[in-house]
Amino acid sequence: MRSSVGRVRGLGSAKEGTHHWWNQRLTAGSNLALMVWLMASIARRPAYDYATMHAWLASAWVAVPMALLILSVFYHFRLGLQVLIEDYQQDQARVASMVALNFFSIGLGAAALFAILKVALGAK
Amino acid sequence: MTVSILHRATGDGMALVGSVLLVWFLLALAAGEAAYQTFRDVFTYADGRLNIVGWVVGIGLTLSLFLHMASGVRHLVLDTGAGYELKTNKRYALACMIGGAVLTVAYWLYLGFK
Numbered sequence: 415m416r417s418s419v420g421r422v423r424g425l426g427s428a429k430e431g432t433h434h435w436w437n438q439r440l441t442a443g444s445n446l447a448l449m450v451w452l453m454a455s456i457a458r459r460p461a462y463d464y465a466t467m468h469a470w471l472a473s474a475w476v477a478v479p480m481a482l483l484i485l486s487v488f489y490h491f492r493l494g495l496q497v498l499i500e501d502y503q504q505d506q507a508r509v510a511s512m513v514a515l516n517f518f519s520i521g522l523g524a525a526a527l528f529a530i531l532k533v534a535l536g537a538k
Numbered sequence: 539m540t541v542s543i544l545h546r547a548t549g550d551g552m553a554l555v556g557s558v559l560l561v562w563f564l565l566a567l568a569a570g571e572a573a574y575q576t577f578r579d580v581f582t583y584a585d586g587r588l589n590i591v592g593w594v595v596g597i598g599l600t601l602s603l604f605l606h607m608a609s610g611v612r613h614l615v616l617d618t619g620a621g622y623e624l625k626t627n628k629r630y631a632l633a634c635m636i637g638g639a640v641l642t643v644a645y646w647l648y649l650g651f652k
Binding site: 439442443445446449453457458462464467468471480487488491494495498519522525526528529530532533536 | 546549550552553554557558560561564565567568571574575578586600603607610611613614617645648649652
């Protein structure tokens with residue numbers, strides 16, 4: 415059901431709701447597994463000094479799940495913060511917030527992936 | 539309703555604070571020993587014990603994580619169409635809050651006693 419005025423103004427559903435909803439659930443599942451791994455792995459470190467933690471992150475068994483965790487968690491929280499913005503911001507403020515959100519999550523995620531790769535692939 | 543608000547508050551809190559701290563931790567490890575020490579000094583005393591900032595951020599983020607994790611699983615269950623009867627729904631909500639708190643206490647006890 416859509417009125418002709420609504421059609422002309424281009425208002426209404428953006429037709430992306432299901433995709434957003436599903437990806438939020440998909441990453442919820444992967445976050446659950448990856449965060450349980452991260453919390454357990456951190457808890458089991460014998461110490462938290464630089465040498466211990468650097469060797470930990472340099473291992474493929476940590477660097478790969480950590481990179482996956484960044485992708486999954488950051489995508490999940492980008493979707494979550496989008497809903498917060500859509501609930502509380504209107505008009506121009508909403509557009510500006512969405513741009514800021516994309517810069518924040520993609521910029522921070524890129525920095526995290528760079529740090530993981532530098533430690534995992536870098537020379538000592 | 540409380541659990542729904544908590545789910546949003548803990549999720550958005552972790553998204554804004556936890557994500558920045560996690561990336562700071564990773565960048566500090568990548569940047570070298572001095573940068574990592576700067577990161578550590580914000581949360582610990584010289585002898586390695588947590589200071590007040592370490593306790594507040596540590597408890598705050600772990601409690602947020604475990605609460606969000608518990609209510610997140612609740613959302614996945616509700617997505618299947620189950621658990622909308624008033625009594626069941628209330629029981630799930632209570633289980634989320636208690637479960638999140640219990641997991642947090644258990645986690646810190648493990649850290650303290652290992």
